[in-house]
Amino acid sequence: MQFQRFVITAALLLAGAGSTWASGLKSLEDFVKTVKTGQADFTQVVTSPAKEGQTPRVKTSSGQFEFSRPHRFKFIYVKPFAQTIVADGQTLWLYDQDLNQVTTRQQSQVLGSTPAALIASAADLKALQADFTLTDAPDKDGLQWVLAVPKSKDGQLQSVRVGFKSSSAEVPTLEVLEILDSFGQRSVLSFAGFQVNPALSAKAFEFRPPAGADVLKQ
Numbered sequence: 001m002q003f004q005r006f007v008i009t010a011a012l013l014l015a016g017a018g019s020t021w022a023s024g025l026k027s028l029e030d031f032v033k034t035v036k037t038g039q040a041d042f043t044q045v046v047t048s049p050a051k052e053g054q055t056p057r058v059k060t061s062s063g064q065f066e067f068s069r070p071h072r073f074k075f076i077y078v079k080p081f082a083q084t085i086v087a088d089g090q091t092l093w094l095y096d097q098d099l100n101q102v103t104t105r106q107q108s109q110v111l112g113s114t115p116a117a118l119i120a121s122a123a124d125l126k127a128l129q130a131d132f133t134l135t136d137a138p139d140k141d142g143l144q145w146v147l148a149v150p151k152s153k154d155g156q157l158q159s160v161r162v163g164f165k166s167s168s169a170e171v172p173t174l175e176v177l178e179i180l181d182s183f184g185q186r187s188v189l190s191f192a193g194f195q196v197n198p199a200l201s202a203k204a205f206e207f208r209p210p211a212g213a214d215v216l217k218q
Contacts, residue, residue, distance in 0.1 A: 024136045024146035027164035027172040028118075029125045034171050037200045038120075039066040040191040042075075049184040065191065066198075067120035071107065072205040086207040087116070093207040102209045103216045115160050115179055118148055137161060143175055156181045171196050 042065045048057040061080060067073035070089070077083040082097035087107055094103040118128060128134060131152070137145035143163035150157050163176035173196060177189040209215050 024139075024144040024162070024164065025125070025134060027144045027166040028128075028134070028146045028162065030166070031164060031172040031174065032124055032128070035174075035196055037066070037068045037197050038174065038194060039198050039200070040064070040174070040194040042189050042191050044187060044189045046185065046187045066200060066204065068200045068202070068205065069120060071120070072202070073116060073120045074205055084207070086205055087120075088205045088207060091207075093209075095207070095209070095213070099214075100210065100212060101214045101216065103218060105218050115157075115177055118160060118162060119174065119177070132160075144172075156183070158182050 041062070043060065043062045046059045046061075050056040061077055063075060063077040063079070065073070065075050071087060072089050073087050075083075075085040077085075084093070084095040084097070086093045086095075090107055092105045092107045094105075095101070118132070125134070128148075132148040132150055135147050137147045139145065141163070142165070144166055146162045146164075148160040148162065150159075158180045160180075161176075161178040162174070163178075164172040165175050166172035173194040174191050175194070176191070179187040179189075181187075
């Protein structure tokens with residue numbers, strides 16, 4: 001599943017140029033400390049390396065994203081195919097509507113040095129630095145950027161770049177997540193309409209397999 005490869009194994013990082021703009025690391029620190037829940041629409045563009053004599057393959061999908069610290073998040077893919085990924089704090093659920101198939105994994109075994117950890121899990125910058133080497137990246141497109149490189153070399157994730165929109169008078173908002181894996185595949189998630197600290201109950205991250213669905217444990 002495309003999302004699984006890029007956001008879980010790659011998909012919880014969810015979480016300056018002058019006096020007005022903060023640095024990327026400062027924006028990340030403020031985001032982790034201040035934004036306890038979040039909600040946004042997203043568009044994901046996955047680009048695979050070109051094979052010999054061929055052009056790169058590009059796939060685009062879109063949907064909604066929300067999270068609640070610690071350890072809860074949900075991606076609902078609407079286009080081109082309906083898929084749902086839910087982390088409820090204990091279990092990671094992946095539901096493919098077309099196949100009517102649910103895959104479950106123990107959340108603690110599949111998250112950690114992943115983009116999801118950066119966005120939605122860690123309580124502070126120190127916790128993130130246990131799993132990632134974090135550095136400021138050059139400002140681009142009016143955003144402040146952080147480069148996160150996993151300290152563990154065992155996974156498929158090579159690096160993540162996180163772009164924030166922030167000023168000295170505003171809470172940083174997550175704008176872009178760029179994920180590069182060890183196979184050269186690049187996934188760019190762009191977020192729109194980001195809501196800071198909306199009221200989200202724990203029930204929003206509960207998942208029950210639909211009637212008749214095949215449930216596979218991994």
